[in-house]
Amino acid sequence: xxxxxxxxxxxxxxxxxxxxxxxxxxxxxxxxxxxxxxxxxxxxxxxxxxxxxxxxxxxxxxxxxxxxxxxxxxxxxxxxxxxxxxxxxxxxxxxxxxxxxxxxxxxxxxxxxxxxxxxxxxxxxxxxxxxxxxxxxxxxxxxxxxxxxxxxxxxxxxxxxxxxxxxxxxxxxxxxxxxxxxxxxxxxxxxxxxxxxxxxxxxxxxxxxxxxxxxxxxxxxxxxxxxxxxxxxxxxxxxxxxxxxxxxxxxxxxxxxxxxxxxxxxxxxxxxxxxxxxxxxxxxxxxxxxxxxxxxxxxxxxxxxxxxxxxxxxxxxxxxxxxxxxxxxxxxxxxxxxxxxxxxxxxxxxxxxxxxxxxxxxxxxxxxxxxxxxxxxxxxxxxxxxxxxxxxxxxxxxxxxxxxxxxxxxxxxxxxxxxxxxxxxxxxxxxxxxxxxxxxxxxxxxxxxxxxxxxxxxxxxxxxxxxxxxxxxxxxxxxxxxxxxxxxxxxxxxxxxxxxxxxxxxxxxxxxxxxxxxxxxxxxxxxxxxxxxxxxxxxxxxxxxxxxxxxxxxxxxxxxxxxxxxxxxxxxxxxxxxxxxxxxxxxxxxxxxxxxxxxxxxxxxxxxxxxxxxxxxxxxxxxxxxxxxxxxxxxxxxxxxxxxxxxxxxxxxxxxxxxxxxxxxxxxxxxxxxxxxxxxxxx
Numbered sequence: 001x002x003x004x005x006x007x008x009x010x011x012x013x014x015x016x017x018x019x020x021x022x023x024x025x026x027x028x029x030x031x032x033x034x035x036x037x038x039x040x041x042x043x044x045x046x047x048x049x050x051x052x053x054x055x056x057x058x059x060x061x062x063x064x065x066x067x068x069x070x071x072x073x074x075x076x077x078x079x080x081x082x083x084x085x086x087x088x089x090x091x092x093x094x095x096x097x098x099x100x101x102x103x104x105x106x107x108x109x110x111x112x113x114x115x116x117x118x119x120x121x122x123x124x125x126x127x128x129x130x131x132x133x134x135x136x137x138x139x140x141x142x143x144x145x146x147x148x149x150x151x152x153x154x155x156x157x158x159x160x161x162x163x164x165x166x167x168x169x170x171x172x173x174x175x176x177x178x179x180x181x182x183x184x185x186x187x188x189x190x191x192x193x194x195x196x197x198x199x200x201x202x203x204x205x206x207x208x209x210x211x212x213x214x215x216x217x218x219x220x221x222x223x224x225x226x227x228x229x230x231x232x233x234x235x236x237x238x239x240x241x242x243x244x245x246x247x248x249x250x251x252x253x254x255x256x257x258x259x260x261x262x263x264x265x266x267x268x269x270x271x272x273x274x275x276x277x278x279x280x281x282x283x284x285x286x287x288x289x290x291x292x293x294x295x296x297x298x299x300x301x302x303x304x305x306x307x308x309x310x311x312x313x314x315x316x317x318x319x320x321x322x323x324x325x326x327x328x329x330x331x332x333x334x335x336x337x338x339x340x341x342x343x344x345x346x347x348x349x350x351x352x353x354x355x356x357x358x359x360x361x362x363x364x365x366x367x368x369x370x371x372x373x374x375x376x377x378x379x380x381x382x383x384x385x386x387x388x389x390x391x392x393x394x395x396x397x398x399x400x401x402x403x404x405x406x407x408x409x410x411x412x413x414x415x416x417x418x419x420x421x422x423x424x425x426x427x428x429x430x431x432x433x434x435x436x437x438x439x440x441x442x443x444x445x446x447x448x449x450x451x452x453x454x455x456x457x458x459x460x461x462x463x464x465x466x467x468x469x470x471x472x473x474x475x476x477x478x479x480x481x482x483x484x485x486x487x488x489x490x491x492x493x494x495x496x497x498x499x500x501x502x503x504x505x506x507x508x509x510x511x512x513x514x515x516x517x518x519x520x521x522x523x524x525x526x527x528x529x530x531x532x533x534x535x536x537x538x539x540x541x542x543x544x545x546x547x548x549x550x551x552x553x554x555x556x557x558x559x560x561x562x563x564x565x566x567x568x569x570x571x572x573x574x575x576x577x578x579x580x581x582x583x584x585x586x587x588x589x590x591x592x593x594x595x596x597x598x599x600x601x602x603x604x605x606x607x608x609x610x611x612x613x614x615x616x617x618x619x620x621x622x623x624x625x626x627x628x629x630x631x632x633x634x635x636x637x638x639x640x641x642x643x644x645x646x647x648x649x650x651x652x653x654x655x656x657x658x659x660x661x662x663x664x665x666x667x668x669x670x671x672x673x674x675x676x677x678x679x680x681x682x683x
Contacts, residue, residue, distance in 0.1 A: 026146075026171045027046075027047060027048035027049075027171070027172065027173060027174040028046075028047050028146065028169050028170060028171045028172060029044070029045065029046050029047075029169075029170050029172060029174070030045045030047070030166040030167060030168055030169045030170070031043075031044070031045065031166070031167045031168045032044070032045040032054060032164065032165075032166060033163075033164075033165050033166075033167050034099070034162070034163065034164045034165075035162070035163040036161070036162050036163075037161075043055055043056050043057075045166060046174055046178055046179075047146070047148060047174075048174045048176075048178070048179065049069075049147055049148075050068065050069040050070040051066060051067065051068055051069070051179040052066075052067050052069075052100070052148070053065070053066045053067075053178055053179055054098075061078070061079075061080055062079040062080065063076060063077060063078060063079060064076075064077040064079065065077075065097075065098065066179050066180075067089065067098065067100075067101065068089075068179075069089075072088065072089045072090065073086050073087070073088060073089055074086065074087050074088075074089050074091075074094050074098065074101075075181065077181060077182075077185065078188075081188075082182070082184055082185045082186065083185060083186055083187075083188040084181040084185050084186075084187055084188065085187065085188045085189060085190050085191070086190075087190055087192075089101055090105070093192070099152050099162070099164040100148070100149060100152070100164075103138065103140055103149060103152050106130055106137070106138055107128070107130060107140070110130045110131060110132050110137065111130070111131050111132070112128055112129065112130050112131070113128070113129050113131070114126060114127065114128055114129075115127045115128075115129050118141060120141045120143075120150045120151045120165075121150060121151075121165075121166070121167055121169065123143050123145065123146065123150055123169065124143065124144075124145070125141035125142055125143050125149075125150050125151070126141070126142050126143075126144065127139065127140075127141055128140045128141075128142060135155075135157075136155050137154065137155055138152065138153065138154050138155065139152075139153045139155075140152050140153075146169075148166075149166075150165070150166050150169075151163070151164070151165045151166070152164045152165075198405055199404075201405075202354075202404060202405045205354050209225060209353055209354070210225075210227070211225040211226055211227025211230055211249075211308065211312050212224055212225060212226045212227060212230030212231075212232060212308070213227050213228070213229045213230045213308075214229075214230060214231075215230075215231045215233065216230070216231070216232055216233065217233040217235070218232065218233070218234055218235070219234070219235050219236075220234060220235070220236045220237075220242065220317050220318065220319045220326050221316075221317060221318050221319070221326040221327055221328040221410050221411070221412075222234055222315075222316070222317050222328060222410075223314065223315075223316045223317075223328040223330050223351075223408065224314070224315050225249065225312065225313070225314050226256065226306060226307075226308040226312070226313050226314075226315055227308050227312050228308050228309065228310060228311070228312075229308060230307070230308045231305055231306065231307045231308070232305070232306045232315055233303060233304075233305045234303065234304045234305075234306070234315075234317045235302060235303050236288070236289070236301070236302060236303070236304070236317065236319055237289075237302070237319060237321070238262075238289050238294070238300045238301070238302050239289070239294060239321065240289065240319045240320060240321030240324065241287060241288070241289055241290050241291070241319065241320050241321065242287070242288040242289050242301070242317065242318070242319045243285055243286070243287055243288070243317070243318050243319070243320075244258070244285060244286045244288070244304060244306070244315065244316070244317055245283050245284070245285045245315070245316040245317075245318070246275065246277065246283060246284050246285070246306075246313050246314070246315055246316075247281070247282075247283040247313060247314045247316075248277040248278070248279065248280065248281070248311065248312075248313055249311075249312040249313055249314055250279075250311035250312040250313075251279060252279060252311060253276060253277065253278060253279070253310065253311055254276070254277045254308075254310055254311025254312060254313050255274060255275065255276045255277070255308075255309040255310035255311060256274070256275050256277075256306055256307060256308055256309055256313055256315075257272055257273070257274045257275075257306075257307045257309055258272060258273050258274075258275065258286075258304060258305070258306055258307075259272045259304070259305040259306075259307070260272070260299075260301050260303075260304065261301065261302065261303035261304070261305065262300060262301060262302050262303070263302065264303075267299070267301065269298075269299070269643060269644065269655060270299050270301070271662060271681060273613055273681050274309070274613060275613070277311070277313065283316075288301045288304070289301060292648075292651045292653070292666070292668075295648060296646055296648060296653065298644060298646070298653060304317070316328055316330070322339075322415075322417070323414065323415055323416065323417045324412065324413070324414050324415075325337075325412070325413045326410070326411070326412050327400075327410075327411045327412075328351075328408070328409075328410055328411070329360070329400055329402050329408060329409050329410075329411055330408050331402055331403065331404040331405070331406075331408065332401070332402070332404070333399055333400070333401045334399065334400045334401075334411055335397060335398075335399050336397065336398055336399075336400075336411070336413045337396065337397050338395050338396055338397055338398065338413060338415060339396075339415055340366075340367040340391075340393075340394040340395055340396045341391055341394075342391050342415040342416060342418070343388065343389060343390050343391045343415065343416065344388075344389050344395060344413060344414065344415045345386055345387070345388050345389075345413070345414045345415075346362070346386065346387045346388075346389075346398060346411075346412075346413055347384060347385070347386045347411070347412040347413075347414065348360075348362075348377060348379060348384065348385055348400065348409050348410070348411055348412075349379065349382065349383065349384040349409060349410040349412075350379030350380055350381050350382065350383050350384075350407060350408075350409055351381060351382075351407070351408045351409055351410055352381055352407035352408055353408070354405075354407075355407060356380060356381055357378055357379060357380050357381070357407060358378070358379050358381075358402065358406065358407025358408060358409050359376070359377070359378045359379075359402070359403075359406045359407060360376070360377055360400060360401055360402035360403070360406065360407070360409065361374040361375060361376045361377065361400075361401055362374070362375055362377070362398055362399060362400040362401065363375065363398065363399055364389070364393070364395050364397075364398050365395070365396055365397040365398065365399070366393065366394050366395060366396065367394035367395075367396045368394060374401075375387075379407075379409065398413070441457070441458040441459050441460045441533070443532070443533050443534040444530065444531070444532050444533070444534050444537075445457055445529075445530070445531040446528065446529070446530050446531075447528070447529055448472065448526060448527070448528050448529070449478075449520055449522050449526060449527065449529065450522065450525075450526035451522045451523065451524055451525060451526065454478075454519070454520050454521045454522050455519075455520050456486070456517060456518065456519045456520070457517070457518050457520075457531060458486065458516065458517060459482075459515050459516055459517060459518055459531065459533065460516075460533055461484070461511075461514040461515060461516045462511050462514060463511045463533040464508070464509070464510060464511045464533065464537060465482075465508070465509040465511070465515055465531065465532070465533050465537070466506060466507070466508050466509075466530075466532040466533075466537040467480060467495065467506065467507040467508075467509070467518070467529070467530070467531055467532075468504060468505070468506045468507075468529070468530040468532065469497060469499065469504070469505050469506075469527050469528065469529050469530075470499070470502065470503070470504045470527060470528040470530075471499030471500050471501050471502060471503045471504075471525065471527050472501065472502075472525070472526045472527050472528060473501060473525035473526050473527075474500065474501055474525070475498075475500065475524055475525050476498065476499040476500070476501075476503075476524060476525035476526065476527045477496075477497065477498040477499070477523040477524045477525065478496075478497060478520065478521055478522045478523050478524075478527065479494060479495065479496050479497075479520075479521040479523070479633075480494070480495045480497075480507070480518060480519070480520050480521075480529075481493075481494050481518070481519045481521070482494070482495075482509065482513070482515045482517070482518055482519075483515070483516065483517040483518075483519065484514060484515070484516050484517070485516040485517055486516070486517050487623075487625060488517065488519070488625050488626075488629060489625070492509075492513050492514075492515055493509060493513065493515070495507045499525075499527060518531060519629075521633060523637065591604065591607060591616045591618075591678070592607075592614045592615075592616055592663075592678060592680045593609065593614055593660075593680070595638075595658075595660050595663075595680065596616075596631075596635070596663065596678065596680070597634055598618075599618075599620045599622060599627070599630055601620060601621045601622075602618050602619070602620045602676075603618065603619045603620070604616065604617075604618055605617040605618060605619060605675075613661075613679075613680065613681050613682055614679075614680050615677070615678060615679045615680070616677075616678045617675070617676070617677055617678075618675070618676040618678070619673055619674070619675055619676070620667075620673060620674050620676055621672060621673050622673070622674055623669055623674060624647055624650060624651055624652030624667035624668065624669045624674050625647045625652060627652060627654075627665070627667040627674055627676055628645060628647055628652040628653075628654045628665070628667060631654055631656070631665055632645060632654055632656075635656050635658070635663065636656075638658070639658060639659070640656040640657065640658035640663065641656065641657050641658065642654070642655070642656055643655035643656060643657055649669075650668060650669030650670075651666070651667065651668050651669070652666070652667040653665065653666050653667075660680070660682060661680060661681050661682040662680070662681045663678065663679070663680050663681075664678070664679045664681075665677070665678050666678075
């Protein structure tokens with residue numbers, strides 16, 4: 001019996017040892033080959049259960065990653081700095097960078113099924129397929145002998161998007177010091193924790209930075225925090241487009257006032273405006289000295305004064321031009337375009353409110369598609385460095401990057417202007433005869449118009465014209481404007497009238513005035529219009545009356561009152577906003593606090609209100625000239641006084657002043673439509 005028991009214990013011991021030996025996989029080395037987005041890389045891999053080690057290169061610097069599967073911890077060894085730190089293996093950063101830990105995580109979370117056995121690189125493996133919502137997301141080939149996966153494939157639909165595979169597996173004895181930090185390595189801080197601590201420090205420093213409470217004068221570019229009572233005076237060039245960017249820094253509402261100056265004096269037709277900002281972290285911006293303003297000379301500003309009224313804001317001012325660009329980098333990346341056919345000078349000035357220096361880097365982008373290596377710089381506050389590059393470099397853009405917490409900088413890119421070509425010698429040339437506008441006009445045109453709609457009609461220049469209007473409603477009023485052509489570039493004449501029902505007025509115009517277009521505006525009611533350019537056209541017969549009619553105007557009353565003088569029209573209320581056409585007419589609805597009518601077919605893109613101030617962006621099916629004409633006529637009818645009015649090419653501007661404040665309208669033509677920007681500045 002004793003012999004039997006002894007043999008039984010011996011067999012059990014042998015069984016336990018054999019089982020333990022099979023469970024404890026032999027240590028080995030291998031090449032870890034990964035393929036992602038068509039790129040393949042090979043890294044060294046070491047395994048000794050429960051550890052494995054991957055030797056990788058990140059940003060050109062060697063690192064070792066050691067996984068302790070028993071403690072569920074990953075160690076990161078920075079070989080050049082001789083520093084190590086640890087991160088829990090379930091951390092999201094580990095799952096994104098360690099394919100084996102990620103596979104283990106996925107196997108525990110998703111459904112799996114075994115699809116037999118296959119040999120991978122000469123090693124027998126169990127094929128395991130993971131699915132999510134019935135779709136295959138990963139296949140792994142696991143070796144019981146190695147107690148580790150040999151190959152992993154991730155899928156997106158039916159496409160393989162990531163492959164990790166152990167190749168050239170060699171069983172060998174490994175030392176434990178491969179899986180522990182070397183003795184001369186120091187333990188550091190997890191970068192995520194260090195970054196969080198740095199963010200908190202920067203946030204506290206930013207909040208502690210006081211806002212401007214006095215008057216400060218500076219130049220573009222600038223970036224300044226403004227508190228209540230502070231006033232930032234920024235000088236700029238009038239021949240380059242400028243942009244003011246305001247970001248609210250208060251937890252509640254902030255308010256500023258912007259004053260516009262030129263040659264040291266306030267601009268009369270560009271009054272100060274007050275802006276309010278909610279708690280939104282998104283900045284708001286305003287453009288100055290754009291191309292249109294430079295051509296017309298209107299609203300050009302060489303100094304902005306930004307005064308803090310409430311709360312706390314950051315004010316940033318930048319400028320762009322064909323030969324010079326000024327930017328401010330308050331942390332992040334600034335991208336500047338360049339002309340590759342001209343040399344350039346890059347100038348960077350340190351401006352760090354939290355320390356005594358700024359560090360960063362920049363790189364160049366070439367016309368041929370390549371880019372330079374990053375060029376590092378370190379600057380003291382107020383210190384400036386310049387870099388010059390010839391035109392044969394073909395630089396089309398450059399980027400300047402400053403990490404948060406490493407300072408701020410003013411950036412200037414300068415390119416010399418192209419040399420001016422000598423003016424060609426003037427040669428005598430025959431004066432070309434003026435080509436007259438010849439619209440397709442009928443000898444006689446009849447139509448009816450009703451408030452609020454109007455219309456425009458072509459006429460034949462050089463022919464006499466008789467206009468006859470007949471009232472169709474109890475009270476009718478309107479205007480007829482005559483132009484040289486449809487573009488309305490030259491107004492020739494204007495006729496105003498008020499009619500009762502069936503009352504008639506006629507106007508005669510000589511063919512010498514070369515009228516090519518008639519625009520009809522309706523203030524009230526409806527009426528019929530006859531445009532007669534037929535041979536022998538005559539005005540409507542004058543009524544029998546004691547008063548002598550004007551030489552070119554004849555009035556005719558209805559037949560029932562033929563023996564009496566046509567009654568004078570009764571006083572009417574001020575006409576509502578008229579609608580012109582050719583294209584546009586008054587549409588339904590109003591904008592800017594109900595003070596401005598919409599043109600027919602107008603599409604409102606954006607509106608914003610700041611107390612008594614408001615602005616709107618529209619798209620209208622009309623030319624800039626028609627936009628200016630429409631709002632000049634409609635707002636004048638509402639009692640507004642027109643100021644500057646100008647149309648050049650595809651741009652138009654109109655200024656109006658009323659009891660509610662000042663209205664500025666800018667229109668930019670885009671084919672058959674115009675983009676319209678309106679700003680109403682309250683009193």
